[in-house]
Amino acid sequence: MAPVLSEVDVLVIGGGNAGFSSAISAAESGARRVLVIDSCPEDWVGGNSYFTAGAFRTVHHGLADVLPIVNNVDEATASKIDMDPYTTTNFADDISRICVGRSDPALSHTLVNDSNAAVKWLAGHGVRFQLSFNRQAYKIDGRFKFWGGMCLKTQDGGKGLIEDHRRAAKKLGVKVLFSTAAKRLVVDPATKAVGSVIVEDAAGEREILAGAVILAAGGFEANPRMRSQFLGPNWDFAKVRGTPYNIGSCLEMAIRDVSAKQAGNWSGCHSVAWDANAPPDSGDRVISNEFTKSGYPLGLMLNLEGERFVDEGVDLRNYTYAIFGKAILAQPGHAAFQVWDAQMTPWLRSEEYRDGIVEKITASTLEELAEKCAKCGLKDPNKFVETIREYNNAVTVFQEENPGHKWDPAVKDGLSTQSSRKQLALSKSNWATPLIKGPYMAIKATCGVTFTFGGLAVDHETAGVISSATNSVVPGLYCAGEMVGGLFYDNYPGGSGLTSGAVFGRRAGRAAAAHAHNDKSPKSFSARL
Structure with a gap:
């Protein structure tokens, strides 16, 4: 038996945008002990989110709807901006068109309809948003014309996004452990719920007892073997755009340990x-x-x-x-x-x-x-x-x-x-x-290569991971970010990846906190964080 490292209410595996969104949501939803672990050392914090331009695609009602959450527009500049509303129909149509009609309807509906609230929720937790003049607008005849439906980015891109996430998480008491890799999910034989995770750090294998677990560890884009296996020949030639730590190990762990149902476009990726x-x-x-x-x-x-x-x-x-x-x-x-x-x-x-x-x-x-x-x-x-x-x-x-x-x-x-x-x-x-x-x-x-599209099937309401054996949600296990399968096929509308991480991370955090609160199974532990 591995020695017990700690007991927490909610354990989040992965420290990118989806992971921190999950942790912040769980903490604000009443989980008192929230822990984020990441296999990377601290100087690689942020996962793939760190390497993005920080673009968020969201439904909005025009300039007046987004001005309250941005910090780079004064009154004079605002008077020179042309920005059409981006409606739920616009966003839904873009997903349907760009993802060749294959996006899971429930997942895409949730993404679209939660997008505006999720972005404003992040802003409420201190994420600094700006209008993306440099990437999403051209100055034509003295006016800034926003195009392509997307207008928001985070200050300092992905670097700034992760800084803001860490600041918000710390304020809520969320703890973070780096160089700590998840190795196995442990299921309670009586309740069939995930009750702990075996992790490996510098001291060897240890166990973290958890009321609920959220998987947010990214896809397999940094694994040349899996790229060749799933994306096809020559994908081992692709250059890795982001973190080298997204190697698909948590996807394989979930499939192996809890028969997690695989979903989505496993031969597709963002490149x-x-x-x-x-x-x-x-x-x-x-x-x-x-x-x-x-x-x-x-x-x-x-x-x-x-x-x-x-x-x-x-x-x-x-x-x-x-x-x-x-x-x-x-x-x-x-x-x-x-x-x-x-x-x-x-x-x-x-x-x-x-x-x-x-x-x-x-x-x-x-x-x-x-x-x-x-x-x-x-x-x-x-x-x-x-x-x-x-x-x-x-x-x-x-x-x-x-x-x-x-x-x-x-x-x-x-x-x-x-x-x-x-x-x-x-x-x-x-x-x-x-x-x-x-x-x-x-x-x-x-x-x-940025991120892979194949992942795990989840319940769109709770982001709970679905079992391929029972076709029902695995108790106590949730998923967000790149690990969610079924949302993107062949392509994706730019900026919808970070929005997805926030939307489903927020839902996963709420559901995980509720599950941990209702979990009556006895736990023992030898050390607290």
Whole structure:
């Protein structure tokens, strides 16, 4: 028998946004002893949430609804903002469309309808929200035009979010143990409830007795074996965008120990265009999300053979950036070049394309650019130039036929490569402008895997984990964050991951606190925190 480390009301496994949301919710719901454990050392606190841009997608009723919870808008700025409401219908339609109609209806309904309240709940606990001018608005004709349905981010991105979570948790008396990995779930044979967790720390294996347990330990995106097994061939080549500690061990633990029902898109994941020079096996905690390279709607993406392979303008960036990493991974050499001319480079976000973060390839002509890209892996410089010139010709013909079309990066503007006289085999459906003005710039990108979509089936009301053996909730076991399966398929609407962690973490915390309060099973312990 492992020695008892402690007894708690609620034990949360995982210290990212979902884990801290769960712990804060449990503590405010009456759980007196709430403990968060994480397998990472303290200097890796935050899980994948730390590496995000801090974007939260939420239903809102327009600018007046979100102004009270943001800290970066004065009266003068507010008067220059254009922001349409983002309704429950908008959010639900986006999930249905982007997730190919496969999202679990009960889970997506809960996410959508709880989103506004969850964001305001976080703000009430000190999470500092801002309007995302840098990522979700363009300044056009003197006005800030928000686009893509999303407007909120946290101050200082994921780093700031985790700082705020830790501050709120400490205020509520939540304890945190790092370098403490969950190894086994222990089920009471009489009640069939999860009553303790065997953990491993520097002292060896120990037992934590718990009135309820919440799983919030992330997916398997940092495990190359599981990526290859579930996502498919070549996924071991993908670069890990976030924490190296999300290796799927808690998913496997729950499936093994309590027959947790598996759900969702196990062959799917969130993957982005990522700096080809980024570290392979984990994110960089200083550079963090700045390795993302999502400026492709403003230009073109060409593979190492010099050919385009996606419609860069098929939809707003919010709805394509999480799948284009997969498209890059499928290309020869698992890499691609993003290309712009001097008309578009001023519109690129500085945090993703600033000097010192990305290796910029610049040239005064397309031919010179191709020669320089060849030194970075481009195999066919002539095809590269030919592809861009063919694209330019198609755009010019479209503009001649449609002189009234105006470029507008905040909407799907309809500027295309497809006209009555010229059509490309692979169109660019929006924001198609010719690359004709030097200097030109290219950067090399690869696939960065963010999080996996496969997970555990949960009850949408309580976030209780469902057993595959009984098809009912396992007493005392809950789940939130990336470990929840069935919500996202193939793709996801940008910013809905952090919102999901807050929505289901909040529900899991409430339900776990109630279960712990009603738990009458005797427990003994040798030490308290």
